[in-house]
Amino acid sequence: MKTKVTELLGIEFPILAFSHCRDVVAAVSKAGGFGVLGAVAHTPDRLDHDLHWIEEHSGGKPYGVDLLLPSKFAGGDELLSREAVEALLPIEHRQFLDEVLERYGVPALASDDRVPLGVMQVQRDALTPLLDVAFAHPIRLIASALGAPPPYLVERAHGGDVLVAALAGAPSHAMRHAAAGADIIVAQGSEAGGHTGEIGTMVMVPEVVDAVAPIPVLAAGGIARGRQIAAALALGAQGVWCGSVWLTTEEAETSPSVKEKFLAATSADTIRSRSLTGKPARMLRSAWTDEWERADAPKPLPMPFQSALVAEARERIGRSSHQQGSGAQKLDNYFVGQVVGALNQVKPCRQVVFDMVAEYIDACERTQAINDA
Numbered sequence: 001m002k003t004k005v006t007e008l009l010g011i012e013f014p015i016l017a018f019s020h021c022r023d024v025v026a027a028v029s030k031a032g033g034f035g036v037l038g039a040v041a042h043t044p045d046r047l048d049h050d051l052h053w054i055e056e057h058s059g060g061k062p063y064g065v066d067l068l069l070p071s072k073f074a075g076g077d078e079l080l081s082r083e084a085v086e087a088l089l090p091i092e093h094r095q096f097l098d099e100v101l102e103r104y105g106v107p108a109l110a111s112d113d114r115v116p117l118g119v120m121q122v123q124r125d126a127l128t129p130l131l132d133v134a135f136a137h138p139i140r141l142i143a144s145a146l147g148a149p150p151p152y153l154v155e156r157a158h159g160g161d162v163l164v165a166a167l168a169g170a171p172s173h174a175m176r177h178a179a180a181g182a183d184i185i186v187a188q189g190s191e192a193g194g195h196t197g198e199i200g201t202m203v204m205v206p207e208v209v210d211a212v213a214p215i216p217v218l219a220a221g222g223i224a225r226g227r228q229i230a231a232a233l234a235l236g237a238q239g240v241w242c243g244s245v246w247l248t249t250e251e252a253e254t255s256p257s258v259k260e261k262f263l264a265a266t267s268a269d270t271i272r273s274r275s276l277t278g279k280p281a282r283m284l285r286s287a288w289t290d291e292w293e294r295a296d297a298p299k300p301l302p303m304p305f306q307s308a309l310v311a312e313a314r315e316r317i318g319r320s321s322h323q324q325g326s327g328a329q330k331l332d333n334y335f336v337g338q339v340v341g342a343l344n345q346v347k348p349c350r351q352v353v354f355d356m357v358a359e360y361i362d363a364c365e366r367t368q369a370i371n372d373a
Helices: 004-009 022-030 044-057 082-087 091-103 124-135 151-159 171-180 201-212 226-234 256-264 287-292 305-320 327-331 338-342 349-372
Strands: 015-019 034-038 063-068 141-145 163-168 184-188 217-220 239-242 270-273 281-284
Touching (some): 015 022, 015 349, 022 034, 022 349, 034 141, 044 124, 063 124, 082 305, 124 151, 141 151, 171 184, 171 201, 226 239, 270 287, 287 327, 305 327
Parallel strands (some): 015 239, 063 141, 163 184, 217 239
Antiparallel strands (some): 270 281
16 A cells, blocks of 8 residues: 555555554554554653653554644633633533532542643643654654644754644645645544544545645545545545544553443444533533533533643543443543444454455455456
């Protein structure tokens, strides 16, 4: 499977795997794909540790790092302290969450258990240490999500022979990314898990391919099988960017409660919601999303304040979600795309990659047979 993307990245298969789990990243890279570590929730020390681990366990194969780099967000560009963030969280939203957690019987944390807010990593002052760590390692690609790659990132990456990828939810976004200096555009359709727009992958990909040519495009959203890879390449993409498919693998760190839900879900069981980050993101429909969809629920706060608001609640839910039938289990949730309906079996990442490639070959052979008929 030789494409412009495989040549640029030095990989065997044009399958890029986005994951917050280092084990998934290493396994996919070792299998011939390209693992990309989602590092927005990492501290610099943890990122350094995980990148060393990936290098030791991927057989020296190339890999990349992904960071959330929104073009704009509430709070401006100044790094906010924990106290400043907490002071900006409306009492109405705090009371709403308290009522939900109490009604579902979610246990409180110990009085001395302080949960990190996890909101600083979308601001430049907090991202700089993460970028310093990433560029100190032999990464081959750095991905910018939620906005065009900023000039300081492009300049630094290209100065170190690192490629820049940027995720786009509309052709206009893709053109901005291209103008900013991105080397690879990820055209992400609405089917995708996580932050996503409203245009479907089948419509999005050829529009983006035409808009940014000759910059190579990766198709994202609704891709977990070889037939979907074949379709993406037929639409003009040079490879695929996958995230949801790795969430039910043996290597994934997905919580048992959420993984069980994923394995039982259908493609109709997801929803785009602002309830976790403040920006529209596709996730599994659950009691959590239902509560935020209530007519009397407050509107989610803008990024990064929504993630700060729900950080402790999500921690409380995660710690108790293993209890079968509990309120925490009902509330437990995570980002996932519509392709979750096809994720009904736990497999190692290596097998997922090889199954994709095998089905891609079969699809190409069927297509060729039609052409030859």
